[in-house]
Amino acid sequence: MLLHDTALVYGRYLRQSLRSRFALLFGVLTPLLYLLFFGPLLTGLPLGAAGSSWQVLVPGLLLQLGLFGALFAGFTIIMENTQGVLERMRVTPVSRLALLLGRVLRDATVFVFQAVLLVLAALAMGLRAPLPGILIGFGFVALLTLSLASLSYATAMKVRTPQEFGPLINAVSMPSMLLSGLMLPMSLAPGWLDVLSHFVPFRYLVDAMRDAYVGHYATAHMLYGVLVAVGFAALAVTTGTRVFRTAGA
Amino acid sequence: MAAVISAARLARTFPTKTGPVEAVRGIDLTVHEGEILGFLGPNGAGKTTTLRMLATLLKPTGGAATVAGHDLATDPAGVRRVSGYVAQSGGVDPQITVREELVTQARFYRLSKADAVARAAELARDLDLTGLLDRRTAALSGGQRRRLDIAMALTHRPRVLFLDEPTTGLDPGSRAGLWDLVRRLRDEHGTTVFLTTHYLDEADALADRLVIVDGGVVAAEGTTGALKLRYGGSLDATLQGTFLAVTGRAPVPTDDAPVAV
Numbered sequence: 001m002l003l004h005d006t007a008l009v010y011g012r013y014l015r016q017s018l019r020s021r022f023a024l025l026f027g028v029l030t031p032l033l034y035l036l037f038f039g040p041l042l043t044g045l046p047l048g049a050a051g052s053s054w055q056v057l058v059p060g061l062l063l064q065l066g067l068f069g070a071l072f073a074g075f076t077i078i079m080e081n082t083q084g085v086l087e088r089m090r091v092t093p094v095s096r097l098a099l100l101l102g103r104v105l106r107d108a109t110v111f112v113f114q115a116v117l118l119v120l121a122a123l124a125m126g127l128r129a130p131l132p133g134i135l136i137g138f139g140f141v142a143l144l145t146l147s148l149a150s151l152s153y154a155t156a157m158k159v160r161t162p163q164e165f166g167p168l169i170n171a172v173s174m175p176s177m178l179l180s181g182l183m184l185p186m187s188l189a190p191g192w193l194d195v196l197s198h199f200v201p202f203r204y205l206v207d208a209m210r211d212a213y214v215g216h217y218a219t220a221h222m223l224y225g226v227l228v229a230v231g232f233a234a235l236a237v238t239t240g241t242r243v244f245r246t247a248g249a
Numbered sequence: 250m251a252a253v254i255s256a257a258r259l260a261r262t263f264p265t266k267t268g269p270v271e272a273v274r275g276i277d278l279t280v281h282e283g284e285i286l287g288f289l290g291p292n293g294a295g296k297t298t299t300l301r302m303l304a305t306l307l308k309p310t311g312g313a314a315t316v317a318g319h320d321l322a323t324d325p326a327g328v329r330r331v332s333g334y335v336a337q338s339g340g341v342d343p344q345i346t347v348r349e350e351l352v353t354q355a356r357f358y359r360l361s362k363a364d365a366v367a368r369a370a371e372l373a374r375d376l377d378l379t380g381l382l383d384r385r386t387a388a389l390s391g392g393q394r395r396r397l398d399i400a401m402a403l404t405h406r407p408r409v410l411f412l413d414e415p416t417t418g419l420d421p422g423s424r425a426g427l428w429d430l431v432r433r434l435r436d437e438h439g440t441t442v443f444l445t446t447h448y449l450d451e452a453d454a455l456a457d458r459l460v461i462v463d464g465g466v467v468a469a470e471g472t473t474g475a476l477k478l479r480y481g482g483s484l485d486a487t488l489q490g491t492f493l494a495v496t497g498r499a500p501v502p503t504d505d506a507p508v509a510v
Contacts, residue, residue, distance in 0.1 A: 001359075008356055019344065080342070088340025088401060091304050092357035093329045 005095040009102020017110050027069050028114045031061040035122055038183075043126075048187040051214035054127035059137055059209035060182035061122075062115050063202055066141045067177060069114070070148035071169050073107050074156030078165060081157075100153060100244045104237070107149040108142045115141045133212035140205050140229055147233040150240030157243050175200075182206055204228040253317050253409055253441045254280035254303065260311035260465075261298050272298040274465035275312060280409075280443055285435055287456030288445040291496055295465040296445040297337065297413055303443070304334035304411050317408050330358075332409040333402030337417065339394060340401070343387035347378060347397055350386060351404065358405035365404070372400040376430065392423030399430065410434065412444040416451060428455050449488040463496040 017024060035057070042053035049056050080086045089099060115138055119127070152169070159165050177183070179193075180202035186194050197203045208225020211217070258275040273295040280286045290296050301307040303316060305325040313320070319327030341350050348369055355365035373379045376396045381389060389397060395415065402410060412431070416424040432455070434440040446452055452459055453473055460470040469476060477484055481491035 005357075008353070012353055015349075016342075016344070082338075083342065084336045084338040084340035085342050086340075087306060087336055088334075088354070089357060090306060091329060091332075091334040091402075092354065092405075093326050093359060094357040 002095050002098055002101075005098030006101045006105070008094070009098050010105050011102075013103055013106040014109065017106060024110065024114070025117075027110070028065065028117050030068065031065045031118055032121060034061055034064070034183075035118065035125060039122075039125055042184075047185055049185045049210060050216070051210075052126070052128065054122060054125065055129055055213040056185055056210055057183075058119065058122045058127050058129070059213055060184075060206055062118060062137055062141050063144060063180075063206055063209070064177060064182050065114055065118060066111050066144040067148065067182075067202065068173055069111055070107055070145040071152050071173050073103070073149040074152035074154075074165060074169070075162060077103075077153050077156045078160060078162055081160060096245045097241050100150065100237075100240050103153060104146050104149040104240070108145045111145040112138050112142050129213040130215045132217070133215055136212040136217070137209045140209050140225065143229045143233050144202070144205060147229075147236035150236040154240040154243040176202055179203070180206055185210070201228050201232050251282045252279045253282045253284075254278070254314070254443065256299075256303070256312065256314035258312035259299065259302060259309050259314050261295075261302060261307060262310045271465055273302070273309075276462065276465075276467055278460055278467060278470070280441060282408075283435055283439045283441055285431060285442045285455055285457050286444070287452040287459045288443060288462065289447065289449075289452055289459055289492070290445075290462035290468075292447070294462045294496075296462060299462070300334075300411055300413050300443070300445055303328075304332065305329055306334070330405070331407055332411060333405070333407040334411040335398045335402045335413060335415060337413045339398040341386040341394070341397060344385060346383055346385055347373070347389070348382040350397070351382075351400060354401045355404035360405065368404055372403060376400045390423075391419055392426065395419060395423065395427060396430070399427075403434075406438070407440065409441045409443065412442065414445055414447070416446070416448065424451070431455060449492060453488050461492065461495050469495045 039054065039057050042057055045053065047053055047056050077086065090096075119134060155168065156165055159168065179197050180200045181189070181197055182202065186197045186203065189197065204221075204224045205228065207221040211219045211221045216222070256276050256278050258277060259273060260271070260275050261273040263270045263272055276295070276299055288296055288299070298307065302309050302321065303314060305321065305328050309321065313322060315321065316328045317331040319331060321328060351369035351372060352365045355368050356362065360368060369382070373382055376399065378393065378396060378400060381393060386394065386397060399412070399415070416427055419427065428451070431442055431444070435442060444456070456473070458470065458472050459476060461468045469480065471479070473488060474484055476495075477486040477488065477491050480494040481487065
């Protein structure tokens with residue numbers, strides 16, 4: 001029943017995404033602008049990391065795409081709450097968990113699709129990276145999206161108004177991006193900033209992805225990256241489930 | 250007649266920054282099989298909160314209730330299978346077509362794909378939506394939207410239908426059409442209908458029996474005739490006068506209340 005319901009919810013929201021193709025492409029715009037107008041600035045700089053500047057920047061941009069996109073996913077549920085759509089689903093016997101899982105799986109699908117577009121653009125700009133490394137990168141984007149979208153939906157169920165939700169998400173997303181070294185590697189950072197960045201989970205993901213992009217798969221970075229990504233996803237989906245299961249939430 | 254809904258001391262308290270608010274203090278009521286029950290009360294009396302509890306959307310903080318034999322606290326899934334609920338605001342996505350919404354809702358109620366498609370077509374015929382199946386719900390008129398909202402709640406042929414202020418915002422023609430629909434549901438399918446309203450003409454015309462709530466408790470109940478006789482002084486008393494006698498105030502401020510159409 002959980003599978004049946006999740007597939008139903010997933011289908012409904014995937015069709016919704018496909019209907020708004022503009023939004024689908026618009027999501028890639030910000031990282032694409034960074035790629036086009038920020039990426040070329042880095043090609044001659046010593047970044048203190050293995051590989052070309054593209055192998056450093058593209059993993060960061062992919063995570064940025066997931067970070068910003070998924071964190072704002074909760075807005076849709078605030079809208080559905082206002083329209084009564086969520087409530088009309090909750091009076092049916094549909095699995096509460098499926099209402100969450102169907103949505104976050106749709107989000108993960110959309111973000112992997114956008115990530116593929118971004119990587120194709122990066123290849124045109126000069127990125128060269130091993131295919132397994134790129135595929136591992138997509139795996140990280142999918143897991144990150146799953147986690148952050150779950151947390152975003154859970155938060156949106158609690159705050160309920162866009163006026164509260166927007167500023168809250170901004171307050172989380174900007175420091176997360178800057179403190180995890182998505183734009184430039186934290187190996188350039190002074191000691192205190194490097195230490196601080198280790199408290200941000202995305203730091204581990206971007207380090208692991210950068211290793212993957214230069215073909216290093218059996219590293220400590222990779223191990224920590226996988227552990228943090230999987231642990232964070234488990235924690236986030238559990239939190240989301242708990243909120244969705246509570247009646248009246 | 251068998252009781253299809255029964256509630257005992259059903260209560261709900263909301264925690265707020267300024268302390269707990271008792272929206273529903275303790276509702277006792279019984280609704281019989283095939284009955285159309287009008288649930289009346291001034292704004293803030295606890296009508297919607299009670300309805301949301303009975304529809305499993307809100308956990309009671311006290312008391313107990315059963316719907317068609319399923320206990321609200323221990324078997325909410327059972328309650329959902331046998332009942333349909335239409336919120337005041339409805340609940341359809343403006344960008345999605347009538348057909349897709351009907352089929353999706355039927356599938357949420359666990360109908361197979363083929364059954365869901367057939368049921369959507371059948372409901373569209375019954376509720377005069379056939380020509381609108383491929384329109385986005387945003388393109389429907391108020392009356393059409395309401396019929397769709399009700400169709401959504403009927404996809405699984407529920408024994409009990411909860412309607413929260415079903416005719417608010419409808420024009421007189423659509424209101425009359427909706428009243429006919431509710432009567433037809435009861436007459437043809439034996440559906441028990443539990444509806445909240447603050448239009449007294451609606452209660453008078455449609456409901457077999459009224460329950461008047463005030464301050465989160467049942468203030469009076471009975472047939473319109475019995476209530477008029479007891480609180481209004483005679484069978485010729487107006488329901489408005491009766492309501493005032495029960496609650497001490499009008500159901501809504503009189504300037505915006507269309508007591509008669």
